[in-house]
Each structure stands twice: as C-alpha cells, then as structure tokens.
Amino acid sequence: MAGRSLAAVIDSVPASDGAGVKLRRSLGQADHLRHDPFLMLDEFFSDNPDDYLAGFPPHPHRGFETVTYMLDGRMRHEDSRGNRGDLGPGDVQWMTAARGIIHSEMPQQAEGRMRGFQLWLNLPASHKMNPAAYRDIPAGEIPTVEPAQDVRVKVIAGTILVDGAPVAGPAPTGPTEPLFLDLHLAPGTAFTVPLPTGHAAFLYLYEGSARIGADGGALPHRAAGLLSDGDAVQVTAGPEGARLLVLAARPIREPVVQYGPFVMNSRAEIERAILDYQQGRLG
Numbered sequence: 001m002a003g004r005s006l007a008a009v010i011d012s013v014p015a016s017d018g019a020g021v022k023l024r025r026s027l028g029q030a031d032h033l034r035h036d037p038f039l040m041l042d043e044f045f046s047d048n049p050d051d052y053l054a055g056f057p058p059h060p061h062r063g064f065e066t067v068t069y070m071l072d073g074r075m076r077h078e079d080s081r082g083n084r085g086d087l088g089p090g091d092v093q094w095m096t097a098a099r100g101i102i103h104s105e106m107p108q109q110a111e112g113r114m115r116g117f118q119l120w121l122n123l124p125a126s127h128k129m130n131p132a133a134y135r136d137i138p139a140g141e142i143p144t145v146e147p148a149q150d151v152r153v154k155v156i157a158g159t160i161l162v163d164g165a166p167v168a169g170p171a172p173t174g175p176t177e178p179l180f181l182d183l184h185l186a187p188g189t190a191f192t193v194p195l196p197t198g199h200a201a202f203l204y205l206y207e208g209s210a211r212i213g214a215d216g217g218a219l220p221h222r223a224a225g226l227l228s229d230g231d232a233v234q235v236t237a238g239p240e241g242a243r244l245l246v247l248a249a250r251p252i253r254e255p256v257v258q259y260g261p262f263v264m265n266s267r268a269e270i271e272r273a274i275l276d277y278q279q280g281r282l283g
C-alpha cells in the first residue's frame with residue numbers, strides 16, 4: 001500500500017463573499033491555489049449575526065458544482081429553476097450548476113452560530129453545458145459509520161468499505177467521481193482512509209489536531225492539506241481528537257478560466273456566459 005502524505009498546505013485567509021458574509025477561504029483564494037478538480041473551499045463560522053445576516057442574494061453560476069455542508073445554523077436556498085430547500089445542521093446541498101442557474105442562499109436565523117462549508121467542484125468541458133441539477137440531502141440520509149473503534153465517518157459522497165461491505169454516500173456521482181467524508185477521530189486514534197489512486201485529494205481540519213501519513217506531518221487547523229498520490233492516507237488525531245473533511249476526486253486536466261461565479265475552459269466561453277446572464281438566458 002502506498003500511503004499518501006502531506007505534499008502542500010494552503011492556509012485559509014479571511015475573505016468576504018455574497019453581500020458581505022465573513023468566511024475563511026483556503027483553496028481558491030488565488031488562481032494557482034486550486035487542486036484540480038477542486039476550485040474552492042470556504043468555511044463560514046461565526047456566532048456574530050453581523051458576519052452572516054446579509055447572506056448570498058441572487059447570483060449566477062456556470063460550469064461547475066457547488067456543495068454546501070452545514071454544521072450549525074439554517075440557510076434557505078432558492079433558484080431560477082424553482083427549487084427551494086432549507087438547510088439545517090448536518091444537511092448537504094449539492095448543486096450542479098452546469099450550463100447555468102441563478103440562486104440565493106439566505107440565513108434563516110437572526111442570532112446564534114452559523115457554521116459550514118462550501119466547496120466548488122469543477123466539471124469537464126463535456127459536462128459544463130448540461131442542464132443544471134439540484135439536490136437537497138437531509139442529514140438523516142447521510143450514512144454515519146464506525147469502521148473502527150473511536151472512528152466515525154459521515155459518507156456524503158463516494159463509497160468506503162466497512163467490514164468489506166461498500167457504504168455509499170447519497171450525493172450524485174458526477175464525472176469527477178468525488179469522495180466527500182466528514183471524519184471524526186477520538187483523541188490519539190489513528191485511522192487509514194482508503195483513497196482512489198490517481199484522484200486529487202486533500203484534508204481540511206476544522207476541529208482538534210491531526211498528523212498525516214507515516215511521516216506524521218502536522219495538518220494545520222483550518223487549512224487545506226493537499227496529499228501526494230497513493231491508495232490511502234493515515235490520519236492520527238492529537239490529544240483533543242480531530243474532525244476533518246476528506247475530499248478526493250478525479251482530476252480534469254483542462255484549462256480553467258474563471259470570472260467570479262463562471263468557470264469555463266476559455267475566455268470566449270466566459271464572455272458567452274456573461275452575455276447569456278445579461279440577456280436572461282443563463283437560468
């Protein structure tokens with residue numbers, strides 16, 4: 001077994017998006033800080049309503065998928081295709097924007113903690129102009145398994161083996177075959193997560209501390225730890241335990257041209273996206 005190790009770390013930086021929601025951005029804070037096919041990862045985490053109340057009023061997307069995973073708080077999604085969904089703690093929203101959608105994501109609380117993640121996952125040229133799709137995944141539909149003692153895994157997308165039997169997440173399986181796990185380890189626990197060889201993979205530690213791989217590289221808090229290739233990664237929790245996102249997907253290896261919420265393969269396709277949006281043909 002070729003174990004993966006930490007190859008690079010992208011620390012998160014404070015950022016603001018939507019109508020002024022304060023968040024931390026690791027992947028995607030600059031064009032060269034992506035991890036094909038992963039374009040961006042934001043964590044929003046605040047007890048202060050001023051940081052999140054303005055929300056994300058209507059805005060377009062084209063050319064990729066957005067995945068929202070809530071830990072605390074409530075958000076309402078509405079879009080130009082008539083979908084509407086309420087996200088609460090543990091819920092996931094998987095939106096394949098593809099050829100285009102206009103949506104809003106607005107907080108449904110005036111106080112308390114808002115916490116969660118938004119991941120942007122690219123689509124290959126062959127899928128960028130497919131019809132948009134939207135899927136609400138309630139927390140209760142997400143399998144939580146204990147593949148070893150003191151190890152708890154929520155399987156949001158992709159498949160893991162537990163006692164030799166496959167456990168599949170409810171998220172749609174797209175062309176990049178994503179694996180999206182939320183991994184909880186008790187203090188001092190070590191666990192080896194199988195990962196498809198050749199998939200780009202990274203970890204995001206959002207609670208506790210952890211060391212990665214046989215060489216035990218420390219994974220910084222609230223940073224994207226990009227992994228070398230291999231068929232598994234060993235994660236060892238520190239004395240506080242660890243909670244982290246585990247993400248892997250098939251690289252696309254195509255040119256990426258991004259203009260805000262549009263991610264295409266060429267400048268001409270971006271200009272087309274802007275024109276379609278301005279002329280009401282995007283949603």
Ligand code: FE2
Pocket residue numbers: 056059061066103
């Ligand atoms: Fe959005």
